[in-house]
Amino acid sequence: MRIYTTYSVKIKHYSHIFKDTVAIYRRVVDYLIAVCIDKWDTVVTFKGQSRLTYIESLVHATKDNPSPEYDFDLRFYKMPSYMRRGAINEAIGKVSSYKSNMANWKGKPSGKEPSYPRAGYVFPSMYRTVMYNQTDDYAAQIKVYVRNTWDWITVDLRKTDMDYIYRYCKNRRQCAPTLQRRGKEWFLDFPFEESTTLKEASIYDKTIVSVDLGINTAATISVMRSDGTILGRHFCKLPKETDSLMHSINRIKKAQQHGNYKTPRLWAKAKGINHGIASRTANYIMDIAVLYNADTIVFEHLDKNGRVRGSKKQKLKMWRSQEVQSIVTNKAHRLGMRISHICAWGTSKYAYDGSGMVLRGKAGGFNTYELCKFQSGKIYNSDLSASYNIGARYFIREILKSLDESSRLAIEAKVPQSAKRSTCTFSTLISLNAELMSLAA
Known part of the structure; x- marks a missing residue:
């Protein structure tokens, strides 16, 4: 079986610079939720990664798709591609849950009707190389919305947190971190994946x-x-x-x-x-x-x-x-x-x-x-x-x-x-x- 664990690393010296990044990400998720609900009858015909590809073709202009149906690129200029795809997956998951809950409620009404899905308190994932780069043992670069554009900034990571990861998580596979806020402080949450075999006995x-x-x-x-x-x-x-x-x-x-x-x-x-x-x-x-x-x-x-x-x-x-x-x-x-x-x-x-x-x-x-x-x-x-x-x-x-x-x-x-x-x-x-x-x- 696979075991997933998450360890938080505190970001030093910053307290307000990430607010715009999180606010934009949540607005993007809300926008994509509306797109998914509008096109859900078509979305359900696709499976897995194909759903993301279909929604992206509706909102993002490329050389082969110069005129998408929605004005996403105008609303969210220069949105990083991996953050956009993370928001699409977030929106698809929320709409899928809403639709299944609504079907269950209609089949057996009990309590209030399921509410319209919202982004809520979601936070963006900082995908490697395009959103996050480890530059030192205790420092990293992350791409955030700063000075009215998407740009890289260097953040210092708390030494004790990183030493814990280097000591106890060196044999686990590290996944993309997530930017998180707790109270007035900001953290990078590092997920780790490991495999284990459970005991089999009579x-x-x-x-x-x-x-x-x-x-x-x-x-x-x-x-x-x-x-x-x-x-x-x-x-x-x-x-x-x-x-x-x-x-x-x-x-x-x-x-x-x-x-x-x-x-x-x-x-x-x-x-x-x-x-x-x-x-x-x-x-x-x-x-x-x-x-x-x-x-x-x-x-x-x-x-x-x-x-x-x-x-x-x-x-x-x-x-x-x-x-x-x-x-x-x-x-x-x-x-x-x-x-x-x-x-x-x-x-x-x-x-x-x-x-x-x-x-x-x-x-x-x-x-x-x-x-x-x-x-x-x-x-x-x-x-x-x-x-x-x-x-x-x-x-x-x-x-x-x-x-x-x-x-x-x-x-x-x-x-x-x-x-x-x-x-x-x-x-x-x-x-x-x-x-x-x-x-x-």
């Missing part, structure tokens, strides 16, 4: 790392085999970072109580601490996966959409579970490991030994949700029990998928809990393996 030979991400305990990890063998149990707790985050949030609360609702610096600090927690959690998960030479890392499919209510809503909103999973996914794929997600419903609700629902918090007589009480009276770590269930659900799903229809139905008749994935627990996996052994015998 489900019965796999070692997985099942991860239960939490708010109090950053991550609870169980290393499992398909027969239910637990190779390791690990807890990632970041009390110092969590305490620092809560301190920053309390400072924001205190400022708001005194009427200061705009606190960008305090929020920037809190977000930075939160990002650090996500990065440390992801690195810990990857360290465990590498330690056990895992084939797959299994997460819960966590849906955080919708309104959050209750006394813990701020903690839930600050919880960076999606960022942790994203970081782990990028790192794991680079090492050839696979990522899988299972249904999150009931993983903490049901005891791993199959005894039923657990009692947590005050219902179980605890002041914390880290512990739970089983129906049998056993007291156990609730996140650890959930991690067992997460790994078990992954193995149950993959084992049943690997069987033929008759074998699968026979197994489900013997182990009916395996047919409903949202109630499967670690005990279900043990029962499933016992039935597999009896069928093999």
Whole structure:
């Protein structure tokens, strides 16, 4: 598979000179969107690069095409060719998305009608040799709109950013950078492409790392085999970072109580601490996966959409579970490991030994949700029990998928809990393996 990563390099000493370039590029995209919509019935008859060639023939005059249908060249004089083609591709993509969304909406109307496509906050790609040239390790030339014409300027690139690229990205293929603005600063975003091969192994030979991400305990990890063998149990707790985050949030609360609702610096600090927690959690998960030479890392499919209510809503909103999973996914794929997600419903609700629902918090007589009480009276770590269930659900799903229809139905008749994935627990996996052994015998 191919992996794409992007690294930002700050442009030094410039803050306003690129505004005209971006403004013109966005006007060009808006103009080309109107052209694409006007000619869409013809555009859809072409495929791939032919679409770009057709739109370009409508707007750009050449020796073989002296009189194009639209006055693009008059409106946007001396527009660089590669920037024009990048804008055409941008416009085709936006119109294609708009047309498909409109067709879906007309087939099943729900909510508002899709809005007319606009350029929005797009930024231009600086294609090599014609828009971007690397002149030094820490300097480059880019073509921008300056002094009422398109001309080259030399920009200085931040040394630390470029050193990072030279050190860690030297074996990756570098693609054309994109000019980007973040706040009041400008950057060149360098995309990199690399190829990797994911591990191929039988489900019965796999070692997985099942991860239960939490708010109090950053991550609870169980290393499992398909027969239910637990190779390791690990807890990632970041009390110092969590305490620092809560301190920053309390400072924001205190400022708001005194009427200061705009606190960008305090929020920037809190977000930075939160990002650090996500990065440390992801690195810990990857360290465990590498330690056990895992084939797959299994997460819960966590849906955080919708309104959050209750006394813990701020903690839930600050919880960076999606960022942790994203970081782990990028790192794991680079090492050839696979990522899988299972249904999150009931993983903490049901005891791993199959005894039923657990009692947590005050219902179980605890002041914390880290512990739970089983129906049998056993007291156990609730996140650890959930991690067992997460790994078990992954193995149950993959084992049943690997069987033929008759074998699968026979197994489900013997182990009916395996047919409903949202109630499967670690005990279900043990029962499933016992039935597999009896069928093999």
